[in-house]
Amino acid sequence: MQSSSAYGGEVFDMAFRQFEAVANHLDIPTDERQRIFLPKRAVVVSCPIHRDDGSTAVFQGYRVQHHLTLGPTKGGTRFAANVDVGEVAALAVWMSWKCALAGLPYGGAKGGVTVDPHTLSPREMEALSRRYMQEMIPFVGPHIDVMAPDMGTNEQVMAWFMDTYSMYQGKTVSEIVTGKPVETGGTLGRREATGRGVAYLVGQAMKKINLSHSGATAIIQGYGNVGSIAALTLASQGVRIIGVSDHTAAFYDPKGLDVGALERHVRERRVLRGFSNEMTIDPADLLLQKCDVLVPAATERVIGSENVSKLQCRILAEGANGPTTPEADEILDQRRDEIFVIPDILCNAGGVIVSYFEWVQGLQQFFWSEREVMDRLYQALQRSYDQVLGRAKRDNISHRNAALAIGVETVMRAKATRGLFP
Structure with a gap:
């Protein structure tokens, strides 16, 4: 085809x-x-x-x-x-x-x-x-x-x-x-859902590789709604945020950034530009700094064959859609023991899951508390996470291919069951 x-x-x-x-x-x-x-x-x-x-x-x-x-x-x-x-x-x-x-x-x-x-x-x-x-x-x-x-x-x-x-x-x-x-x-909870979902799945991955939140470091590429909420949530759990970027600026400090000050700055200015003159870094280089958790949460194709071998993270949590090219995926597959990948269709699914909850509430005109929404979100993410890891282990394939295989197979079976009309 x-x-x-x-x-x-x-x-x-x-x-x-x-x-x-x-x-x-x-x-x-x-x-x-x-x-x-x-x-x-x-x-x-x-x-x-x-x-x-x-x-x-x-x-x-x-x-x-x-x-x-x-x-x-x-x-x-x-x-x-x-x-x-x-x-x-x-x-x-x-x-x-x-x-x-x-x-x-x-x-x-x-x-x-x-x-x-x-x-x-x-x-x-x-x-x-x-x-x-x-x-x-x-x-x-x-x-x-x-x-x-x-x-x-x-x-x-x-x-x-x-x-x-x-x-x-x-x-x-x-x-x-x-x-x-x-x-x-x-x-x-809808506005925060994707970023909180990223942070939740990062937590599950940290458990898997025996990494504690306390003392762990994270870099967030793309400080929009998803990236900022993920950063705030991870910071509240003890993770040190050492780098952030958006389309206007990138900042890096191995000692850690003041996430609260970042949030206030972005609320007032709408962008990261102007937050600091001392901590600036080339946005492309930010991805390559040593950290425990790297969250690409901006646009597609930011991790390619030219930089994937230089990644120094232990967990790659894809908050954006399509941040990793197929060429880079082949290299990541060879680095499975070094980098734990949470693929995009799993990692950033929090937004559409809570959108589904919102749709259901709207149809029924019956609304839930934020605690109910978040509990249901984490249950759904945990179920998908377990399925992906189980499929990856069973078939000896990457986490991305396992996630895609489950999704594609579900659609394929539904089409086969319904048949072709007329």
Whole structure:
């Protein structure tokens, strides 16, 4: 099977190569692979808005729905300058495997708008958010495709999405999106879920390799919502955070960074830039510093063949989607005894798991406490973690291939059971 020409780029090719490797491991017949891998639907829209200066600007928007075999599709919407349909399609595919691994009744989806959100005023951000959802209304719904936040979007954007969809329906439909503010039907713990999930799984990995939280060190690459919450949670457990970065700056101090001060700085400035003049480091070099836990929580393909051999961590916890290339994976597989990998579709699944909880609460109009949400989250993550480690040991494969094998196999069996219509 060859990657479809409808989708291009390094990220989609990476998702395809991962699938092919697992499909070979599972002995999936060649004529069945395209039906499992290729997205069901891709939507490309133009989103015109009035700028504050009176001009009109048009932004390209995308939504890819991978499969609806297990239920509605589910996935975030990112606003970023480098978004394209190939990247969005790859993220939708990964979301399918992630949901299947977690046992959620979803197929994967992803959306995006090609825009740097930092160049938009608050009014322009609202206008673009509402226009994007307006264009998506024919293709989404609480039982068709449920959106969530991602890079460049947040709770407020989800509230605008929900309000726009609700106005067209003539009633409030809070379950059309997850990751909303609690005041508009969101769930307690959703914003923190992915970062807390990363920290929880790091804790399980530390137990596995007999590493204590006290005295352990961590580097967080990508100090956004996921990275910052993971850093705060790990620090509260006794882990020393020695390095952080975002798209504006990187800081490193082997003695440890003041995470509380970092959090206050980012709350005021929105970015890490300006936090310190003494602790700056090249962002690429930050990944290579010696630490116990390395959390890439930014973008795809930051660990490749050129730097993977130089990693000095004991645990690689992938908070981002697709941070490790297939070439780097081959080298990591040779370093299994040195580096314990928590693959992305397991490591960052906390967000979609709690999004599922939010969706269920919205459909039932019955809401849980934050403690209930977190307890259910950790139970779900522990179940997936145990399955991945068990599969990896049984088949003598990497943690990534074990996680992908469980996800792909789940989707494959569901499609086989339902058959091909008509």
